[in-house]
Amino acid sequence: MATLEIRDLHxxxxxxxxxxxxxxxxxxxxVKQGETHAIMGxxxxxxxxLAYSIAGHPKYTVTSGEVLLDxxxxxxxxxxxxxxxxxxxxxxxxxxxxxxxxxNFLRTAATAIRGEAPKLRLWVKEMKEAMAELHMxxxxxxxxVNEGFSGGEKKRHEILQLELLKPKIAILDETDSGLDVxxxxxxxxxxxxxxEAGTTGTLLITHYTxxxxxxxxxYVHVFVGGRIVEEGGPELADRLEAEGYERYVAGxxxxxxxxxxxxxxxxx
Amino acid sequence: MAEQxxxxxxxxxxIAVHERGVPLAGPGTGRKTPDARPPAIESRDVDDFAxxxxxxxxxRFTPVKAIxxxxxxxxxxxxxxxxxxxxxxxxxxxxxGADDKRIGSAALPADRAxxxxxxxxxxxxxxxxxxxxxxxxxxxxxxxxxxxxxxxxLVIDVAHGARATVVLDHAGSGTxxxxxxxVVGDSAHLTLISLQDWExxxxxxxxxxxxxxxxxxxxxxxxxxxxxxxxxxxRVRYSGPGGDAELLGLYFADEGQHLExxxxxxHQAAHCKSRVxxxxxxxxxxxxxxxxxxxxxxxxxxxxxxxxxxxxxxLSDGARADxxxxxxxxxxxxIGAGHASTTGRFDDDQLFYLxxxxxxxxxxxxxxxxxxxxxxxxxxxLPDLEERLLAAVxxxxxxxSA
Ligand SMILES: Nc1ncnc2c1ncn2[C@@H]1O[C@H](COP(=O)(O)OP(=O)(O)O)[C@@H](O)[C@H]1O
Ligand SMILES: [Mg+2]
Numbered sequence: 001m002a003t004l005e006i007r008d009l010h011x012x013x014x015x016x017x018x019x020x021x022x023x024x025x026x027x028x029x030x031v032k033q034g035e036t037h038a039i040m041g042x043x044x045x046x047x048x049x050l051a052y053s054i055a056g057h058p059k060y061t062v063t064s065g066e067v068l069l070d071x072x073x074x075x076x077x078x079x080x081x082x083x084x085x086x087x088x089x090x091x092x093x094x095x096x097x098x099x100x101x102x103x104n105f106l107r108t109a110a111t112a113i114r115g116e117a118p119k120l121r122l123w124v125k126e127m128k129e130a131m132a133e134l135h136m137x138x139x140x141x142x143x144x145v146n147e148g149f150s151g152g153e154k155k156r157h158e159i160l161q162l163e164l165l166k167p168k169i170a171i172l173d174e175t176d177s178g179l180d181v182x183x184x185x186x187x188x189x190x191x192x193x194x195x196e197a198g199t200t201g202t203l204l205i206t207h208y209t210x211x212x213x214x215x216x217x218x219y220v221h222v223f224v225g226g227r228i229v230e231e232g233g234p235e236l237a238d239r240l241e242a243e244g245y246e247r248y249v250a251g252x253x254x255x256x257x258x259x260x261x262x263x264x265x266x267x268x
Numbered sequence: 269m270a271e272q273x274x275x276x277x278x279x280x281x282x283i284a285v286h287e288r289g290v291p292l293a294g295p296g297t298g299r300k301t302p303d304a305r306p307p308a309i310e311s312r313d314v315d316d317f318a319x320x321x322x323x324x325x326x327x328r329f330t331p332v333k334a335i336x337x338x339x340x341x342x343x344x345x346x347x348x349x350x351x352x353x354x355x356x357x358x359x360x361x362x363x364x365g366a367d368d369k370r371i372g373s374a375a376l377p378a379d380r381a382x383x384x385x386x387x388x389x390x391x392x393x394x395x396x397x398x399x400x401x402x403x404x405x406x407x408x409x410x411x412x413x414x415x416x417x418x419x420x421x422l423v424i425d426v427a428h429g430a431r432a433t434v435v436l437d438h439a440g441s442g443t444x445x446x447x448x449x450x451v452v453g454d455s456a457h458l459t460l461i462s463l464q465d466w467e468x469x470x471x472x473x474x475x476x477x478x479x480x481x482x483x484x485x486x487x488x489x490x491x492x493x494x495x496x497x498x499x500x501x502x503r504v505r506y507s508g509p510g511g512d513a514e515l516l517g518l519y520f521a522d523e524g525q526h527l528e529x530x531x532x533x534x535h536q537a538a539h540c541k542s543r544v545x546x547x548x549x550x551x552x553x554x555x556x557x558x559x560x561x562x563x564x565x566x567x568x569x570x571x572x573x574x575x576x577x578x579x580x581x582x583l584s585d586g587a588r589a590d591x592x593x594x595x596x597x598x599x600x601x602x603i604g605a606g607h608a609s610t611t612g613r614f615d616d617d618q619l620f621y622l623x624x625x626x627x628x629x630x631x632x633x634x635x636x637x638x639x640x641x642x643x644x645x646x647x648x649x650l651p652d653l654e655e656r657l658l659a660a661v662x663x664x665x666x667x668x669s670a
Contacts, residue, residue, distance in 0.1 A: 099639025112626035
């Protein structure tokens, strides 16, 4: 059974002033195939930093800690090697790639992940069916990757990749943001199809509890100031819905200093 | 690609609109007076052009020291450059003497290097396509250098109603300074492809002029990949209304290469159209490219429709792309006149996105660069050439990153 283990992860970024700023301050988390974990935290708490660091974005420097996928050192792998090892990141802000069509992109990615080019006829069928389930127009395949896509189209396109690439571990970074209710339902159904297959562990990053009505997490982690400050089951999400993040925010560290309110820092 | 200009990308441009103006002189203008822009001399006589110091507007980007002999005529034609061609049925290709009246019929030399080249060329190679002949097969002229200096001149005469494609294939090594003239007759069409695939250390200068007839169309594609100093000046004029010209360019500069293209579209006839699309990639610290896009719309050129675009992709630090569109409009009655110029860095986020889907870095770079050039390659519209160009771009990328 595939397992992603994150141990005491510290991550910094270079800020424009030339200094480095520590964003992740000791993250511990284990995600197993078939499980769904929700990471919930306020803006600026470092959720995307966690997602990008696992995927290997060059902007982020891991200063200490480990990330292991089935015991293999993920941090020693290149970005593409991590993806081929079974990691997938649905991005909060997917990137435009002018001149590269969706169909070319998807087939190149599927070829890389699967280790061989899918048979053309079967591939076309597979892609068409996956697109139809996400209510995407077939002409979408001929458009350039993320170029001129609406917010909803970008997120559907991310989930389309999730369904086609079938990773061991999927990290979904604010897949719910910017979606209307219909789009949120369609996208959530896509995530649930992948979860039901039972072969993917899901790390669902979100600011709001809204998406959790459609995707039931097994575990909820509250993420503040670059680390996990509380963990629990689905009921924790309900409490966050009612109470917000305020009680966690005080003393959480520089990343949330602007939002800090008076109070005591909870023991993680 | 980032749409803003990055360090290493230098864009300066202008749009000048005048109430009144005097058009350029020369064939196709019907005028002998040069316009307001000072260096608009056109002549066969080398001495009509002042010696080049290097600071002149026309030469300020060019490494003039490296081409001194081609500017002052002291470079002796000692070169061993072979020129081979094949002529499809109905097309004649012959050598003509320096006094042949077709030489200079599209345009006279517009700078000192072009005047030197014409003076030294001892006649020209003439490709004649008779009226109304449609030539399906491309007419190929292969220029292959084996060291030394050579001058040359080529005239392509497409009579009215004819259609043809000419591919000029430059390869090998040496120093080559040669003019190309194309006279596209009324209602005729010419596609002219000029490939510069020289070996390192080679130099190539050339004025490539077209005179586009009434309701005629002309498409040129300049593809410059190899050579240490390449400076080409594609120029278009119209001899009647209704003409359509498209200038395409693709260049890829590595370490130590200076690749310069200066296009001029001189709209003096009414209801003509022009499109200029040049794209370049630069890799290597001292890679250098220059694109200057001049468009002049004369007072009588009502109904003109023009657009020019230059995009550069900087693949490494230290490379420098100059990009200068200039639009000079002397009539108020144009359909459209615009330009765009951007120089962007290779976008690390694009690379990350593709890699995060399992695509290895080299493949991802290739996808992005192929995509960048695809627009221009598709516009060339020759399927046979398309694959060759994409492969050449791949090879440049692989060679440069090795
Ligand atoms: N590339 C970066 N450069 C500088 N600061 C960054 C960068 N990425 C993130 N940060 C900072 O790190 C903190 C966490 O950001 P992020 O991980 O995007 O949070 P979240 O996804 O939880 O909203 C913020 O204060 C943000 O300004
Ligand atoms: Mg975020």
